[in-house]
Amino acid sequence: MNTENQLSMEEKELLSQLVSGSLSMHRLDKHVEKDRAVLLRRMALERIRDVQLEHIGSFSINENEASKRNIENMIGAVQVPLGIAGPVKIGGEFAQGEYYLPLATTEGALVASVNRGCSAISVSGGTVVRVFNEVMTRAPVFRMNDINHAKEFVDWIKDGDVFGQLQNKVSETTRFGKLTGVEPYVLGNNVYLRFEFDTKDAMGMNMVTIATQAIVDLISNEFGVYPISLSGNMCSDKKPAAINNIKGRGKTVVVEAELPAEVVEKKLKTTPQAMEEVNYRKNLLGSARAQSLGFNAHAANIIAAMYIACGQDPAHVVEGSSAITTMDVTKYGSLYCTVTLPALQLGTVGGGTIIGTQAECLALLGVAGGSDVPGANSKKLAEIIASAVLAGEISLVGAQAAGHLARAHAELGR
Numbered sequence: 001m002n003t004e005n006q007l008s009m010e011e012k013e014l015l016s017q018l019v020s021g022s023l024s025m026h027r028l029d030k031h032v033e034k035d036r037a038v039l040l041r042r043m044a045l046e047r048i049r050d051v052q053l054e055h056i057g058s059f060s061i062n063e064n065e066a067s068k069r070n071i072e073n074m075i076g077a078v079q080v081p082l083g084i085a086g087p088v089k090i091g092g093e094f095a096q097g098e099y100y101l102p103l104a105t106t107e108g109a110l111v112a113s114v115n116r117g118c119s120a121i122s123v124s125g126g127t128v129v130r131v132f133n134e135v136m137t138r139a140p141v142f143r144m145n146d147i148n149h150a151k152e153f154v155d156w157i158k159d160g161d162v163f164g165q166l167q168n169k170v171s172e173t174t175r176f177g178k179l180t181g182v183e184p185y186v187l188g189n190n191v192y193l194r195f196e197f198d199t200k201d202a203m204g205m206n207m208v209t210i211a212t213q214a215i216v217d218l219i220s221n222e223f224g225v226y227p228i229s230l231s232g233n234m235c236s237d238k239k240p241a242a243i244n245n246i247k248g249r250g251k252t253v254v255v256e257a258e259l260p261a262e263v264v265e266k267k268l269k270t271t272p273q274a275m276e277e278v279n280y281r282k283n284l285l286g287s288a289r290a291q292s293l294g295f296n297a298h299a300a301n302i303i304a305a306m307y308i309a310c311g312q313d314p315a316h317v318v319e320g321s322s323a324i325t326t327m328d329v330t331k332y333g334s335l336y337c338t339v340t341l342p343a344l345q346l347g348t349v350g351g352g353t354i355i356g357t358q359a360e361c362l363a364l365l366g367v368a369g370g371s372d373v374p375g376a377n378s379k380k381l382a383e384i385i386a387s388a389v390l391a392g393e394i395s396l397v398g399a400q401a402a403g404h405l406a407r408a409h410a411e412l413g414r
């Protein structure tokens with residue numbers, strides 16, 4: 001437990017006010033520097049709850065930087081073990097060569113599994129991966145007087161001159177972001193405008209939210225309606241939603257690899273036929289019967305572990321998990337595998353990407369910060385994560401085809 005000897009007289013007084021409740025935790029920031037506020041809040045909690053927060057207090061994050069843009073009421077940091085899988089050979093438009101994958105997880109057997117998948121993919125020649133679409137969306141909801149009013153509004157917003165005005169307005173709020181489209185959706189007298197943006201190397205949710213505020217101010221001045229909410233859930237952010245799977249959100253990425261039968265037998269201890277059948281009956285039929293939005297084995301596992309490692313917003317695992325995995329035996333007897341990720345939201349600038357450990361993971365992948373051609377780094381990261389997901393799918397489907405799932409977790413996960 002931290003002792004009061006480390007504190008000045010003023011800090012001791014603030015600590016006792018925090019413990020008594022006469023000073024709220026967040027107001028402390030007005031009285032002391034951020035690093036001292038983090039310490040005092042932690043010490044107050046130790047006293048209030050009679051616990052020791054020694055590990056929470058052990059970190060290298062810069063409290064001033066983090067308190068500006070990543071966290072409020074900071075008391076420390078939690079640690080998640082970081083493992084490495086690979087190298088995996090990737091043939092992307094942006095990611096080309098061999099990559100070590102940082103995975104932050106507490107699930108034993110996960111890193112071993114991705115590592116095995118990487119090895120099987122690499123000896124088979126690597127992945128081929130492409131980003132097909134990139135778009136970040138924000139969709140305010142407007143309550144119109146009646147259907148006529150809704151129709152007038154939709155016709156107005158579709159006018160090319162109006163769209164040009166909106167684009168100009170957006171360019172006043174961001175140097176990098178561009179408004180690329182707007183799609184109106186109507187429900188009764190509600191109109192949802194799904195604005196689409198290219199956010200380059202940023203994941204972009206702050207960027208597009210600020211831009212959309214400027215857009216709705218213009219709409220209010222020009223058309224006389226103001227949204228009920230800046231986000232009307234047709235965006236759709238951090239919720240499982242078919243619209244993201246169909247239209248895409250973040251990066252839409254597709255990855256493939258073809259494994260010769262000998263590789264499947266040697267590396268995965270099974271056959272292409274057995275893996276094809278597991279994929280069909282589990283990932284396709286089982287997911288359909290369960291009415292799942294994701295037709296895969298564990299895309300979320302790899303996305304979550306790489307998002308945590310690389311400073312992404314982990315809530316976006318929701319959309320990322322809606323991936324579809326296919327596995328087909330070819331006429332040559334090899335196994336052709338693909339993963340389609342319709343909505344992989346990520347960035348290499350902003351958000352959690354600047355925190356020391358996360359920035360180091362991005363550096364390990366060669367994608368820390370913005371790229372010379374804005375957007376290239378985020379697409380490279382998308383290609384790498386998609387390849388990692390494929391490695392995870394190949395290994396887990398292989399383990400289930402071989403009947404090794406329970407054994408692997410008994411040995412490595414407990």
Ligand SMILES: CC(C)(COP(=O)([O-])OP(=O)([O-])OC[C@H]1O[C@@H](n2cnc3c(N)ncnc32)[C@H](O)[C@@H]1OP(=O)([O-])[O-])[C@@H](O)C(=O)NCCC(=O)NCCSC(=O)C[C@@](C)(O)CC(=O)[O-]
Pocket residue numbers: 107109110111112113114115116117119267268269297298301395396399404405408409412
């Ligand atoms: C565990 C293995 C990999 C063993 O796999 P194996 O083939 O029995 O082991 P091996 O000793 O022959 O090693 C083969 C390769 O695996 C890797 N490997 C092997 N051990 C390690 C290790 N300690 N650390 C790092 N890498 C390891 C490594 O690449 C190695 O090659 P080598 O380098 O030796 O030439 C395999 O059985 C496996 O992948 N099982 C599946 C485990 C898995 O994917 N778990 C993910 C979580 S499951 C879950 O959360 C979701 C679920 C299951 O509920 C979803 C669903 O419904 O399906």
Ligand SMILES: NC(=O)C1=CN([C@@H]2O[C@H](COP(=O)(O)OP(=O)(O)OC[C@H]3O[C@@H](n4cnc5c(N)ncnc54)[C@H](OP(=O)(O)O)[C@@H]3O)[C@@H](O)[C@H]2O)C=CC1
Pocket residue numbers: 173174175176177199200201202203204205206207208209237313347349350351352369370371374375
């Ligand atoms: N506000 C919301 O509703 C939501 C917010 N979030 C949070 O949003 C954060 C991510 O938002 P995001 O907008 O990505 O990040 P930031 O708000 O951190 O902004 C990133 C900024 O980086 C600048 N930038 C510098 N170089 C580049 C480059 N090469 N490409 C693109 N932008 C560049 C841009 O400035 P400029 O704009 O001047 O071009 C951009 O706005 C995360 O913390 C996430 O948790 C998540 C969901 C919803």
